[in-house]
Amino acid sequence: MTVDVPSGMPAKVETPAPGDPRLARLSLNQRTTAGWSLREAIDGTRAAGLDSIGLWREPVAEVGVASARAWIDSAGLRVSSLCRGGFFTASDPAERAAALASNRAAIDETAALRAGVLVLVPGGLPPGDRDLAGARCRVVDAVASLVPYAVERGVRLGIEPMNPIYAADRGVVSTLAQALDIAEQFPAGAVGVVVDTFHLWWEPGVGAQLARAGDRILSYQICDWITPLPADTLLARGMMGDGHIDFATFTRAVSAAGYQGDVEVEIFNADVWAAPPDQVVATMARRYVELVEPYL
């Protein structure tokens, strides 16, 4: 009997085999299999029959962008996204300059990896600072200052609205509506949004906002909202189907908005990380073909 991890429940569908057309748009965000090195993640993605992977800057930096690109090319994979830029809400001028420099480097890496989008996680309130409106204004300013650099390199910037659980410490942009209010100040070819079910499933009117987003949806990331919420809220994301999110309805709305890109599974969860990565990938593929792919 095949079981799903980390739930241990019997699998409801068979694991799709490599070459199954239903896997064509599924991407493994490498943080879902945090125990794997970049090399292992590339091999594991390929072995599972996926064509796409979402990368993180730190493991790419460990081997160097050129090696990473060579490995990706050799494996014949797409890079659905690079995580992550952003964290540019500092009010201190030196910290702000450093953040922008880091983002320019991230843009260079995104271009070198030919990733579909650079994911921007805005960042939280500076320590001791309670001016949320001010931090949100600095997000707009930072995006504005990065757009010319990104456009020159053919890189699209994806603002990721974050669940309000992270508003203080990780992401001051809290809704898709708010992310679009920012993105729409720039050309659609330059700035869009990253749509993550964990962050947005609860947003009133999110269906209308997805329609509004249209071709500004640069990435569709999926994982579930589980309760009780794990003690470490940074690791609170669940495998699709283990929580409360209606993936059929959400995915239909993303699809109706015209999104044709990859669907990236990004799960931060201690139980997922403790499970054998190849089993995690198999579970994620099963859950995807059961709960998500039919609605694309």
Next chain:
Amino acid sequence: MTVDVPSGMPAKVETPAPGDPRLARLSLNQRTTAGWSLREAIDGTRAAGLDSIGLWREPVAEVGVASARAWIDSAGLRVSSLCRGGFFTASDPAERAAALASNRAAIDETAALRAGVLVLVPGGLPPGDRDLAGARCRVVDAVASLVPYAVERGVRLGIEPMNPIYAADRGVVSTLAQALDIAEQFPAGAVGVVVDTFHLWWEPGVGAQLARAGDRILSYQICDWITPLPADTLLARGMMGDGHIDFATFTRAVSAAGYQGDVEVEIFNADVWAAPPDQVVATMARRYVELVEPYL
């Protein structure tokens, strides 16, 4: 030296003495001092020089509404709110009928206690149900069915939008904008909103929504958003000043909307509950006169 609890930091202002006019609108929600019985909470509120208390149904039921009312009258207190009605998102007909019956009883109790408002916590998704839009529709239906009963008894119903952290399991109404969309379907004298800083501090455009709310603001509850979020998210609320919320800006907006009622401190937090309740009340009074009262 006077110290604040539970932080142990030196107090920045002196504890306001009974009779201090700055305390005129401060109310102790009795769950902030969960270790106190109703009798102790009434006495503690009075001893601290406060004129108002927010009650919960369960401790009131333990002594009976008539006794509770007599004690409150004898102490010369106002009842700023009764917590709580709501939890009426069940789809099962029998569960739904039971929830509505419980809410009618809560309306009776609110009237008997002459409380300013019955706080409605909408409730989450039924077990195994992922239809968030459906649950939100049932909130509207439940409020509609309760309004005539409440109006007959002179009770105002306050819909409490909840931080999205609770969208799955406690409150499917997630923003002030959404709560107002519901409340405005009914007369302002019958249905309003409960504004809690913990739930709403992050909401984009909340200032405009507070202005829109106007005299529909039936209660202003305060506590802070602290990080790292405590492991039990139900006990994640902090003492004002211990977290990230800008109480000056938020309070100014509540005041500008015309709110002239009590300001209720409602803190669910294991460290607060472990501290001596009289010291918690003293800290809360100091933090209130420092961070909130000047902006009313």
